[in-house]
Amino acid sequence: MRARILSAITLAGALATAACFGPGPRHEYTLQGQILSVAADRKEANVKHEEITGFMPAMTMPYKVRDAAEFADLKPGDLITSTLVVVSNDAYLKDVKKVGEAPLESAPAAASSGFELLNPGEQVPNTVFIDQDGKIRDFASFGNSVVLLTFIYTKCPMPTFCPLMDRHFKAIQEKVKADAALATVHLVSVSFDPATDTPQVLKMHAGGLGADPARWTFLTGDRDEIDKFAMRFGVSIARDMTDPVNITHNLRTAIVDAKGVFVKSYTGNEWLPEQVLADLQRVVTGS
Numbered sequence: 001m002r003a004r005i006l007s008a009i010t011l012a013g014a015l016a017t018a019a020c021f022g023p024g025p026r027h028e029y030t031l032q033g034q035i036l037s038v039a040a041d042r043k044e045a046n047v048k049h050e051e052i053t054g055f056m057p058a059m060t061m062p063y064k065v066r067d068a069a070e071f072a073d074l075k076p077g078d079l080i081t082s083t084l085v086v087v088s089n090d091a092y093l094k095d096v097k098k099v100g101e102a103p104l105e106s107a108p109a110a111a112s113s114g115f116e117l118l119n120p121g122e123q124v125p126n127t128v129f130i131d132q133d134g135k136i137r138d139f140a141s142f143g144n145s146v147v148l149l150t151f152i153y154t155k156c157p158m159p160t161f162c163p164l165m166d167r168h169f170k171a172i173q174e175k176v177k178a179d180a181a182l183a184t185v186h187l188v189s190v191s192f193d194p195a196t197d198t199p200q201v202l203k204m205h206a207g208g209l210g211a212d213p214a215r216w217t218f219l220t221g222d223r224d225e226i227d228k229f230a231m232r233f234g235v236s237i238a239r240d241m242t243d244p245v246n247i248t249h250n251l252r253t254a255i256v257d258a259k260g261v262f263v264k265s266y267t268g269n270e271w272l273p274e275q276v277l278a279d280l281q282r283v284v285t286g287s
């Protein structure tokens with residue numbers, strides 16, 4: 001009997017492992033929440049949702065649908081239930097149903113404690129980090145490089161968020177390596193989850209992505225320093241009080257020129273590597 005249970009467990013484990021290597025594992029979760037806003041094209045909505053058991057904590061984030069009809073009749077305040085489909089490189093909602101309405105909570109006051117957003121042309125404040133080799137690395141040490149900077153955490157469960165930034169950076173790294181004109185471009189990914197993303201974890205993560213340490217650096221460091229730095233670029237980070245690995249965040253990717261001056265940033269996950277490469281091209285040539 002015991003042997004049978006053991007072999008059943010082994011088999012389940014083997015199947016689970018096999019599934020990881022299969023073509024495009026697909027998971028579906030029930031998502032319940034409230035619509036905060038719907039994009040003009042009706043293909044994306046900001047949803048404040050409850051915990052998705054086994055996948056992610058309660059959060060507010062944008063969700064896409066494949067068919068605009070899913071959000072057609074919805075408005076801010078509507079309570080919905082739907083199915084969140086997560087495939088290897090994508091996530092979207094389907095079977096969106098309105099189940100009620102509730103007043104919208106007013107947004108909490110933004111943390112405006114002296115952290116002004118950087119304007120193009122302003123010097124990026126120097127900040128001390130630790131790189132994936134455990135070496136102290138301040139931001140100014142990237143001087144002479146044009147830096148493409150983004151903010152991620154390695155435990156991010158949403159394929160369209162941090163993992164997408166990683167995939168885009170990987171694509172950009174390959175283009176930059178193939179183009180001598182972009183030899184001065186350096187990629188930097190800052191983790192805002194230093195409790196989990198130690199140098200060793202970042203090094204593993206970088207290795208998994210095929211990041212070339214000569215062209216792409218991962219940074220971690222003091223949480224408060226990282227938050228201060230990230231906020232200047234418009235990154236907002238909310239960590240679960242009881243579980244610091246649960247992080248609600250937005251996305252910002254920025255270009256900093258070789259003099260350490262902020263050039264521009266890209267909001268969210270809508271930007272494409274080609275667009276950023278064209279901008280990098282301009283910054284490098286100073287045109």
Ligand SMILES: [Cu+2]
Binds near residue numbers: 156161
């Ligand atoms: Cu993320």
